[in-house]
Amino acid sequence: MSLYRVEAVVLNHRYFGEADKIVTLYSREKGKLKAVARGSRRPRNRLLAGTQPYSHTEFLLFSGKGLDQISQCELKESFYTLREGLEEMTAAAYVAELYDVLIEEGEGNEELFYLLLCVLHLLIGAKDIDLVLRFFELRFLSLLGYRPQLIRCAHCDGHLEKEQLKISSRLGGLLCPHCWGQDEQARPVCPGTVEMLKQLLLISPSRLRVLRAGAKVRREMEAALRAYLEFRLPRELKSQRFLSLLQDGEL
Numbered sequence: 001m002s003l004y005r006v007e008a009v010v011l012n013h014r015y016f017g018e019a020d021k022i023v024t025l026y027s028r029e030k031g032k033l034k035a036v037a038r039g040s041r042r043p044r045n046r047l048l049a050g051t052q053p054y055s056h057t058e059f060l061l062f063s064g065k066g067l068d069q070i071s072q073c074e075l076k077e078s079f080y081t082l083r084e085g086l087e088e089m090t091a092a093a094y095v096a097e098l099y100d101v102l103i104e105e106g107e108g109n110e111e112l113f114y115l116l117l118c119v120l121h122l123l124i125g126a127k128d129i130d131l132v133l134r135f136f137e138l139r140f141l142s143l144l145g146y147r148p149q150l151i152r153c154a155h156c157d158g159h160l161e162k163e164q165l166k167i168s169s170r171l172g173g174l175l176c177p178h179c180w181g182q183d184e185q186a187r188p189v190c191p192g193t194v195e196m197l198k199q200l201l202l203i204s205p206s207r208l209r210v211l212r213a214g215a216k217v218r219r220e221m222e223a224a225l226r227a228y229l230e231f232r233l234p235r236e237l238k239s240q241r242f243l244s245l246l247q248d249g250e251l
């Protein structure tokens, strides 16, 4: 049996037994991992606060047979507002689900850890949750090695004219008109959308709120990034359906 420490964000929890939970964490040191939090559903349990979804917590764990167990934890930031407002909650659930579904256990990546923390901060009191999510999707895809090619044609590497472009999730970026036939599912994008995608890849998170996007650009970015993610996802996300209902005003 050995003890180790990690700094982590709780991606989700699942009830287990009478008073226990299994939590999925994304840690700075070891990437994604699952652990048992014994007794953490009892009121006043010392593990209760630090094991709520989206909590940023320091954990002391021990590994033995079966799943690792949480021995102690110290809450650093609860992000509790993300468990209250419907829109923030849905957005945070979506972010957490992408980490859970697209990342294998045991792949440590500090940049992914800091992106997660950064996005949770941005979601608190965000005026433009959609734009925060587009920022997140692009940066997340980039860190996983799927950064969309936006400077040259993703198929022939040729120069791109501004006016006539399509984006292909299968080929990994923009296509010049000569290459449109390479992917029938490639979708047209206007110059404003291309510009906004480039900005989101470069902008510092603290300046995100100065960006403004019109309805067309938003629609195109969302559709393009959704297709991009779906191409890489093993299954439909639960939170994605909820997010769509919310956006369409059906909730």
Ligand SMILES: [Zn+2]
Binding pocket: 153, 154, 155, 156, 157, 158, 175, 176, 177, 178, 179
């Ligand atoms: Zn081309």
